[in-house]
Amino acid sequence: MALTLLDGYTHATTVRVLWSSILVGACFHVAIARASFEFEQYMIPFLSLASVVCIGEVLLVIILGDLPVGGVFLRSLTFWTGFSAGLFASLSVYRLVIHRCRRYPGPPIAKLTRFYAAYLNAKDGQFYQEMAKLHDQYGDYLRMGPREISILDPAAIPLIYGPESTCRKGTLYSINSLDSDKVSIIGIREPSKYRPRRRAWDRGLSIKAMRIYQPRVKSLTDVLVKQLRNRTGQPLDATTWTMLYGFDVMGDVSFGQSFANMATGQEHPAIHAMHKYLGVLGPIMAIPWFPLLISAIPGMDVGFTELFGICAKVLKDKQQIFDKEKQPTDIVAWFLKAIKERDDSASPTKESLDDDTRAVIIGGSDTISNTFANALFYLVKYPEVQRKLCGLLNEAIPEGYVSWNYTQVETVSYIDDIINETLRLKPPTIQGLPRETPAQGIRIGDKHIPGYVNVSVPVTLIQRDPRWWKQPNEFIPERWMERRGEMGTDDSPWFPFQMGMHACAGKNLAYLTLRIALSALVQNFDITFAPGETGEKFDGDYLSSFVMTLRPLQLVFIPRSRA
Numbered sequence: 001m002a003l004t005l006l007d008g009y010t011h012a013t014t015v016r017v018l019w020s021s022i023l024v025g026a027c028f029h030v031a032i033a034r035a036s037f038e039f040e041q042y043m044i045p046f047l048s049l050a051s052v053v054c055i056g057e058v059l060l061v062i063i064l065g066d067l068p069v070g071g072v073f074l075r076s077l078t079f080w081t082g083f084s085a086g087l088f089a090s091l092s093v094y095r096l097v098i099h100r101c102r103r104y105p106g107p108p109i110a111k112l113t114r115f116y117a118a119y120l121n122a123k124d125g126q127f128y129q130e131m132a133k134l135h136d137q138y139g140d141y142l143r144m145g146p147r148e149i150s151i152l153d154p155a156a157i158p159l160i161y162g163p164e165s166t167c168r169k170g171t172l173y174s175i176n177s178l179d180s181d182k183v184s185i186i187g188i189r190e191p192s193k194y195r196p197r198r199r200a201w202d203r204g205l206s207i208k209a210m211r212i213y214q215p216r217v218k219s220l221t222d223v224l225v226k227q228l229r230n231r232t233g234q235p236l237d238a239t240t241w242t243m244l245y246g247f248d249v250m251g252d253v254s255f256g257q258s259f260a261n262m263a264t265g266q267e268h269p270a271i272h273a274m275h276k277y278l279g280v281l282g283p284i285m286a287i288p289w290f291p292l293l294i295s296a297i298p299g300m301d302v303g304f305t306e307l308f309g310i311c312a313k314v315l316k317d318k319q320q321i322f323d324k325e326k327q328p329t330d331i332v333a334w335f336l337k338a339i340k341e342r343d344d345s346a347s348p349t350k351e352s353l354d355d356d357t358r359a360v361i362i363g364g365s366d367t368i369s370n371t372f373a374n375a376l377f378y379l380v381k382y383p384e385v386q387r388k389l390c391g392l393l394n395e396a397i398p399e400g401y402v403s404w405n406y407t408q409v410e411t412v413s414y415i416d417d418i419i420n421e422t423l424r425l426k427p428p429t430i431q432g433l434p435r436e437t438p439a440q441g442i443r444i445g446d447k448h449i450p451g452y453v454n455v456s457v458p459v460t461l462i463q464r465d466p467r468w469w470k471q472p473n474e475f476i477p478e479r480w481m482e483r484r485g486e487m488g489t490d491d492s493p494w495f496p497f498q499m500g501m502h503a504c505a506g507k508n509l510a511y512l513t514l515r516i517a518l519s520a521l522v523q524n525f526d527i528t529f530a531p532g533e534t535g536e537k538f539d540g541d542y543l544s545s546f547v548m549t550l551r552p553l554q555l556v557f558i559p560r561s562r563a
């Protein structure tokens with residue numbers, strides 16, 4: 001039977017097919033390495049084509065019927081084995097020995113493939129700590145992928161991210177779609193397409209818009225205060241409650257809709273869906289074509305569909321009640337107004353509007369909630385800071401919480417110092433965000449980074465680096481004001497909101513919400529650790545793949561008599 005199947009397929013033929021396929025594989029790699037486009041963008045068409053060719057070849061032979069199936073199958077297998085061997089051998093030699101990034105040190109496996117970064121992301125969820133070890137071992141310029149360099153040098157920050165930077169968003173940002181017209185502003189890599197779209201966001205998140213949102217955020221904060229009062233003296237998980245709060249705020253400010261998380265004390269299904277999505281995305285986003293592949297295969301996109309479905313439904317509800325004659329009073333209403341008026345800032349397709357909606361929810365809620373929870377942790381860990389803030393609030397608003405008003409709260413700059421210090425130690429977007437160098441590359445001091453390289457500065461590491469921060473791991477809000485000169489704050493790298501063209505669109509909203517939330521809780525409550533809680537696990541053991549996932553933090557809220 002075996003002889004019949006392999007009829008016409010001799011040992012000599014096998015060797016000939018193998019060698020020629022190795023050669024074809026190597027030539028194919030040389031061609032794509034020299035190409036002026038990003039091959040990873042075409043990975044899915046390539047894999048699909050290879051599968052179609054493979055299956056088609058066998059089918060064709062069966063249909064023609066003049067060659068034995070087994071022989072053809074073996075020939076096909078030999079060809080693809082040889083092709084892959086040639087491709088990967090050429091790729092390995094190229095990436096290790098010839099590649100334009102070859103001079104930059106890093107683990108050999110990282111130089112060969114981004115799967116290593118994905119593995120580190122998935123392993124224990126402590127990516128930034130893995131990066132700390134690798135930077136210690138290999139130095140400030142660390143090659144973390146075939147064309148990825150992580151840079152622990154403050155001089156790199158303005159050159160990579162600043163307003164004058166010549167870099168654009170890196171390959172990572174193509175994870176949702178390769179078409180700029182089908183993604184939110186987060187996924188747009190071409191500056192010419194990005195700038196007009198950003199205007200719709202800036203309108204909805206301007207200082208002027210904050211005046212509209214401020215009383216609504218205060219009302220939601222009152223709900224939080226009320227719920228905490230109802231649970232006086234009971235241990236409460238601050239991670240959960242800050243998440244409920246952040247989500248309610250984003251529901252209101254983004255859609256003018258209540259998610260009623262705090263009122264019910266229950267998580268909206270979107271919170272669970274969002275964490276599931278981020279959990280899946282975290283490790284695989286190191287390989288930008290992989291999320292695209294998962295989304296393209298029916299049944300594989302389990303982590304994505306739930307969130308996408310919920311966001312689409314919230315958007316549909318919003319579209320039904322949207323009144324184009326009224327001045328927008330929430331972020332998504334600004335998007336819809338731009339579409340109605342055919343403004344050039346409008347999301348050009350249904351897909352891009354859907355993605356913008358998801359960006360509002362994901363970009364706003366998790367970041368605010370995590371910063372809020374981290375700030376509470378520091379206020380409890382450093383009770384002298386909590387006492388000082390309470391004293392300053394009492395001075396600014398002597399009548400207590402009944403007379404709370406935002407103008408007075410804004411005069412207590414110590415709140416901003418606490419927020420800034422929290423964002424220094426725990427920036428919610430933990431990892432270095434990649435930017436791609438222009439064709440001619442960039443120069444950082446005496447280092448030349450070649451063109452088309454994804455460069456990033458690991459924000460958490462540089463914001464805790466003892467070379468630039470005094471007492472780097474201590475929570476010292478005073479370094480932002482009275483001890484600014486002594487602590488050298490002005491010369492130290494700090495960029496939790498990023499900077500330049502792609503800086504966070506929601507910075508105003510983040511400060512507004514955190515000022516309101518922290519002032520309200522500190523005026524109302526004496527906050528302490530619950531019995532048995534030390535905060536150690538919360539502080540040191542959070543998951544860090546792309547955005548942070550916090551561990552529970554049990555706190556007790558005792559109402560202050562003054563409040």
Ligand code: HEM
Binds near residue numbers: 507
């Ligand atoms: C403490 C709170 C926040 C922090 C620390 C933060 C941080 C950041 C960072 C680091 C980026 C840059 C991401 C990148 O380059 O890939 C970013 C972008 C962005 N953020 Fe925030 N964010 C916060 C709150 C918010 C809020 C409340 C919103 C409101 C919706 C928001 C909306 C956005 C948007 C739309 C972008 C994309 C901007 C772009 O790609 O050009 N953020 N944020």
